[in-house]
Amino acid sequence: MHSSPTDVLTDSYSEDEFMADLLRVTGGITDQTLAPMMIRASADLPRRMSRFGVRFQPSLRGTLHLGRTNAFFLGGGKALMNSAYAAAERLGVRIVYEADVVGLCIRDGRFESAEVHTPHGTEAIAARTVVLAAGGFESNLDWLAEIWGKAASNFIIRGTPYNTGTVLRLMLDAGAESVGDPSQCHAVAIDARAPKFDGGIVTRLDSVPLGIVVNKHGDRFYDEGEDYWPKRYAIWGRLVAQQPDQIAYSIVDSKAVGRFMPSVFPPIVAGSIRELASTLGLPAGTLAATIERFNAAVRPGTFDHHTLDDCRTEGLIPNKTHWAQRLDTPPFHAYPLRPGITFTYLGVKVDEHARVVMKGGLAENIFAAGEIMAGNILGRGYIAGVGMTIGTVFGEIAGRESGDMAGRQPRHA
Amino acid sequence: MLTEMMRKAEHEMVVCNACRYCEAYCPVFQAMEQRVTFQPADLTYLANLCHNCGECLYACQYAPPHEFNIDVPRTLSRVRVESYESFAWPSFAAVAFRRPWTATIVALIAGVLICAPVARTFTVRATGQSADFYNVIRHDVMVTLFGVVGLFAVAAIAIGHRRFAGIASHEGSRYGELGPRQRATRDVLTLRHLHATGEDCVDGEEQRQPWRRWLHHCTFYGFALCLASTTVAAIYHAVFGWVAPYAYTSAPVALGTVGGLGLVIGPAGLLALDLRRDPALTHASERALGFAFLTILLLTSVTGLLLLALRERPYMPMLLVIHLAIVLALFITFPYGKFVHGVYRGAALLKFRREESV
Numbered sequence A: 001m002h003s004s005p006t007d008v009l010t011d012s013y014s015e016d017e018f019m020a021d022l023l024r025v026t027g028g029i030t031d032q033t034l035a036p037m038m039i040r041a042s043a044d045l046p047r048r049m050s051r052f053g054v055r056f057q058p059s060l061r062g063t064l065h066l067g068r069t070n071a072f073f074l075g076g077g078k079a080l081m082n083s084a085y086a087a088a089e090r091l092g093v094r095i096v097y098e099a100d101v102v103g104l105c106i107r108d109g110r111f112e113s114a115e116v117h118t119p120h121g122t123e124a125i126a127a128r129t130v131v132l133a134a135g136g137f138e139s140n141l142d143w144l145a146e147i148w149g150k151a152a153s154n155f156i157i158r159g160t161p162y163n164t165g166t167v168l169r170l171m172l173d174a175g176a177e178s179v180g181d182p183s184q185c186h187a188v189a190i191d192a193r194a195p196k197f198d199g200g201i202v203t204r205l206d207s208v209p210l211g212i213v214v215n216k217h218g219d220r221f222y223d224e225g226e227d228y229w230p231k232r233y234a235i236w237g238r239l240v241a242q243q244p245d246q247i248a249y250s251i252v253d254s255k256a257v258g259r260f261m262p263s264v265f266p267p268i269v270a271g272s273i274r275e276l277a278s279t280l281g282l283p284a285g286t287l288a289a290t291i292e293r294f295n296a297a298v299r300p301g302t303f304d305h306h307t308l309d310d311c312r313t314e315g316l317i318p319n320k321t322h323w324a325q326r327l328d329t330p331p332f333h334a335y336p337l338r339p340g341i342t343f344t345y346l347g348v349k350v351d352e353h354a355r356v357v358m359k360g361g362l363a364e365n366i367f368a369a370g371e372i373m374a375g376n377i378l379g380r381g382y383i384a385g386v387g388m389t390i391g392t393v394f395g396e397i398a399g400r401e402s403g404d405m406a407g408r409q410p411r412h413a
Numbered sequence B: 001m002l003t004e005m006m007r008k009a010e011h012e013m014v015v016c017n018a019c020r021y022c023e024a025y026c027p028v029f030q031a032m033e034q035r036v037t038f039q040p041a042d043l044t045y046l047a048n049l050c051h052n053c054g055e056c057l058y059a060c061q062y063a064p065p066h067e068f069n070i071d072v073p074r075t076l077s078r079v080r081v082e083s084y085e086s087f088a089w090p091s092f093a094a095v096a097f098r099r100p101w102t103a104t105i106v107a108l109i110a111g112v113l114i115c116a117p118v119a120r121t122f123t124v125r126a127t128g129q130s131a132d133f134y135n136v137i138r139h140d141v142m143v144t145l146f147g148v149v150g151l152f153a154v155a156a157i158a159i160g161h162r163r164f165a166g167i168a169s170h171e172g173s174r175y176g177e178l179g180p181r182q183r184a185t186r187d188v189l190t191l192r193h194l195h196a197t198g199e200d201c202v203d204g205e206e207q208r209q210p211w212r213r214w215l216h217h218c219t220f221y222g223f224a225l226c227l228a229s230t231t232v233a234a235i236y237h238a239v240f241g242w243v244a245p246y247a248y249t250s251a252p253v254a255l256g257t258v259g260g261l262g263l264v265i266g267p268a269g270l271l272a273l274d275l276r277r278d279p280a281l282t283h284a285s286e287r288a289l290g291f292a293f294l295t296i297l298l299l300t301s302v303t304g305l306l307l308l309a310l311r312e313r314p315y316m317p318m319l320l321v322i323h324l325a326i327v328l329a330l331f332i333t334f335p336y337g338k339f340v341h342g343v344y345r346g347a348a349l350l351k352f353r354r355e356e357s358v
Helices: A015-026 A034-050 A077-090 A141-154 A166-173 A231-241 A273-280 A284-297 A386-408 B004-019 B027-033 B040-049 B055-059 B072-087 B091-098 B100-118 B139-167 B178-190 B211-240 B251-276 B284-309 B316-336 B340-357
Strands: A100-107 A110-118 A121-126 A130-132 A185-191 A212-215 A248-252 A268-270 A332-344 A355-358 A361-368
Touching: A015 A034, A034 A386, A077 B055, A100 A166, A110 A361, A130 A386, A141 A332, A185 A231, A212 A284, A231 A332, A268 A273, A273 A284, A273 A332, A361 A386, B004 B027, B004 B040, B004 B072, B027 B040, B027 B340, B040 B072, B040 B139, B040 B340, B055 B072, B072 B091, B072 B139, B072 B284, B072 B340, B091 B100, B091 B284, B091 B316, B100 B139, B100 B284, B100 B316, B139 B316, B139 B340, B178 B340, B211 B251, B211 B284, B251 B284, B284 B316, B316 B340
Parallel strands: A130 A361
Antiparallel strands: A100 A110, A110 A121, A185 A332, A212 A248, A248 A332, A268 A332, A355 A361
16 A cells, blocks of 8 residues: 555555455455555555665556556566565575475474475474465465366466475464465466466466457357456456366457557467367367357447447347457457466465464464465455565564564573 | 577567566667567667666576576677678678677788888887887878778778668657657767666676676777877867877877776776676677677777887887787777677667657
């Protein structure tokens, strides 16, 4: 939140508005103490982060033109991490790369040591306090398969392959209270040609509202014109995941070309619907019939990509309620879609000091920050940038509290 | 012509254009966002707009080992050198960009072979005239020699510039050209894009230092002062009839001394920086061009300052011939080495400022 324009944000975004947005997207599944606390702490975040060398894009630009509610990192997430690691190293923090936490020794809510695999062997690292910032489990394909079954094999993981959820599972097994729906993940529809891991932002596709989306049988299955980004963005991952073989195809005609953000993968282009069907491997008769029915159902209207316009279809199941235009101007362009998983909701419960809540009460010296505890604030849904805000605010709190605690304890403890 | 590197550059720009998180770093990404497709002409323009700092590589989540294999600074550095080759006039001289050290040595040999025969003496016997360079090489010979080679270099560079401007032409309005011109000139003179975000750009992972910029300023302004020194001396000679040698306190000597010092500090410092520079940032072909150019600049300035300091010693003529041979080699290699980056970078910045003002 911010009450007046800053160098990286325009206008203002009040605590109430932020909270209202959060309640809306989560359907109320958010911690009533932690959420307002986090929102207030976010007010001065860009300045606090800039002390560690983190930089932001000037407010009038920005990738998604969300200049009022979102500050964008200059250079993106990796630049942010580089700054943070460099700042940590300047403070004398030793960083061990390629180290995998495989075990946690916790007795009566007290962390004693972590078992860590490194290229030099396995070692037990004892510490007075610990901050768990090990992410969710979205890149753990076996865990995903436990929930989604065979469909999970067709999911694409948008982030790093290191979000294996090992630490999360260790904590839950050790008796940590959980938050967030264990069966849910945030998924968006992305280009099916994306790499299995780490495709990141460039694999997103913005063509959905400009045309139709069909499944592998050549049938439409949902209102492509229901809403704008980001709501549209947030639901299409799930929609595609529910289709056979978790695949769908966004089809537009040449009228739409240039109206959406360029995609990293080239469109599949064809001069006719039949040719397109054969290139995509779809049943040509069904696809042609789907498009014919769609075109016949389009009502006249004034197309305006920037408002919920009056271009819609009538008499279809499902209808397209906005931005409906006939697909009648070859060449036709298609993009294959698959569910791309951004993050998972399951996490460990924390208190306002970022301290982990165990089933028997508060953990003594265990703190958590980031995706592993994001479910406290974001029980479901998504608003742009909220993950970064949670991570930063609770990272600060966890760091400060654990540092204080470690400093208070005598050296021999 | 679509080279392998052009294809790689196109792939990289498509990825970058779908991401856009680097847009505030430098003009390359802002110019990229104006485009949907990337033809060889676009890539050549973007490559010559790149200052090769490295911000975008270190920030990039798609940098190696990611399968997208994005390394914009290095890719564009290669495309840039390819563009230098393609604009070279006469065309066969493009080979100099592929073998910069050979080109430099050939030019140095040519410099010696031209300067040595026209020298009238290699030692000074009459001490009274010891500082008189024209006793060693006659004034008119010197003027003719450097005039002809200099004019050829200017012509070759102008033709290259024309070829670049031909493909990087801008179809926007030509009205209000003064604005973009002024802004582009300021960009060139201040190297604004090496601290475009308010801080110095990286010159290694998370290493923000002003040295690269300041050393380039030393080189650039050192060169400009040496040019000014020669120009003032020419005016002294031609207009006022004041004949060299000039006193240590005179304008030509003062300008030349300060400029020469800049041309020692700048190139020496840049050489030291470049030797330690992350090889992931620059293609080997551009690194070699840079090293060769910095070396000959350093040779020029060191021999020039030595000549000034020792101009009353008996072996002055020998030093003079060596210095002039090096300067001649520098002139010969101007259109066929790293020097041209300034011309194309300037033209690219002007185009960028024009696009911006449409």
